[in-house]
Amino acid sequence: MKLKIKKIIEAVVGKDVPNFSVEIPGDKNNGDYSTNVALILGKQSGKNPREIAESIKEKIEKNSLFEKIEVAGPGFINFFVADKVFIDILKSVDKNYGRAESFKKSRRIIIDYTDPNPFKEFHIGHLMSNAIGESLSRIFEFQGGEVKRACYQGDVGMHVAKAIWGKINGAENLEWGTAYAYGAKMFEENEEKKKEIIELNKKIFEKSDAKINRLYDEGKKLSLKHFSEIYNKLDTKFDYFIFESQVMEIGKKIVEAGLKNGVFENGENGAIIFKGEEFGLHTRVFINSEGLPTYEAKDLGLAEVKYKKYKYDKSIVVTANEQNDYFKVMLCAMDKVLPKLAEKTMHVSHGMLRLPEGKMSSRTGKVITGEALIEKVEELVKEKIKDRNLSENESKEIIEGVAIGAIRYSVLKQSAGSDIIYDFDKSISFEGDSGPYLQYAYTRAQSVLRKAKEEGIKLSFRKVTDKITQLEKIISRFPEAILRAEQNYEPHFISLYLAELAGIFNTYYAENKIVDKADEFSPYRVALANAFSLVMKNGLWLLGIKTLEKM
């Protein structure tokens, strides 16, 4: 609708209009949409914006889209959309409602997220990455993209050596996460042990020691099994699992070739480095003095491996924002050695989940694991529904759906870039601006629809209530919310929209009796509730949150 209005204005004022936009005013008295004449004119017009606004108004007044147009303030044009337009949109609501063909030309997208490392914990930061990556995947898919989900996992490198060292030298029966924390601690505190761990790391690469090989295989297998259980619960299905061990040799070769071309340089102790300073960045090591590829070289290999698996038009990598500067350097180097892939690659970063007392770190063992959080939230839901008359299957579905919904929403309700201060009692809420609040609004609508069916009330738009409410209007804005989320790589624009939608529906629900045989408007109200539930269901799906029939 925004775009429609924009086109109408452009048709009137001529083609070479500078950038201006049509907005939804905060105050409902200022119309359904509004635009600022100053933005159309640009600055140096010298004309009276009010007069211009009046003349624009005169020219488009007859358009049947609007009930009335007002000129207000220093030069605002406020558009009041005709009720009929909203009803027509309402009639068109189906499971594809809101879809835009945004990816006609470049459909193929690969998106890399979650990325936990075997031998280490799956912590709540991974939950955050998963929430954002999964939601972006679904948004792009909905808009017509052909999305492949990738999960990149570090099965080689110092963290593995630290964990295995911890296993060998701590106690054989330590948990892998704990073993890692122990190894990491010793690595930092004790020079002697640091050397041992570096030595061990080489042995892992060489696969020269049977005991180490056995520990490695066992640890990796256990980790992956554990991760796949969590993905199951999160309803994320990856198309590709890519391991560092698969990309490291390829990455190394790319760097070696780049060294010949002068992209990379020899640094101290035989390390191969990239001088980022020339590009306003910093220097990073791509191959270390042991001749082993670092994270940066592996990432170059990863880009190529991904492209081999899937000829993508765009590759998105989701990570925490602590890697922002790292990615700038790596992408700068990639631009020199793999320019075609570099221009297709994009880094999307999200904030960190921080504990009130400081940074969460698996090195110190101060972490909250993903499964511990899920379990804790599930307990709370269980407690809440224990007195309800539900079958075992229903209970299980509700407990899982609500718990994951609450967690996902707590991540997606704010802009992806900023940190979340994780406080269990406050972060995971069931009331107000929360996942369960949205799920609950949907459930209520379903309950109404069930009752309507029982009473034989069929949905119909034939007899429309006299006055259109906010509910009809907000339903018409769903496509805009999706488009905004897609273009900005920000699922939270959908969260914001759905929270408002749920609030408006709940008010409507409190003020109107929807199912009422004696009321001639009941079929319309039922149809409206039906449209609402379709939008809510699709919207929640885009966030990776399940809808429930009962809760």
Place this chain on the structure above:
RNA sequence: GCCCUCGUAGUUCAAUGGACAGAAUAGAACCCUUCUAAGGUUUAGAUGUUGGUUCGAUUCCAACCGAGGGCACCA
């Protein structure tokens, strides 16, 4: 030391340079003989400091104060 983010109600978050800065939560007061009260209605409360650009700044620029992250062999 250098670079990058970010400072908005008590708290957690919104606000494409525009019309009185929105929610939620905590606080106060109401609403279940009506489709699930995980709900609804009413109420009080905020832009770190100092300048600048602009008709207009939470938004852009500068400085300062404060928080977080990063800066050659972790990922």
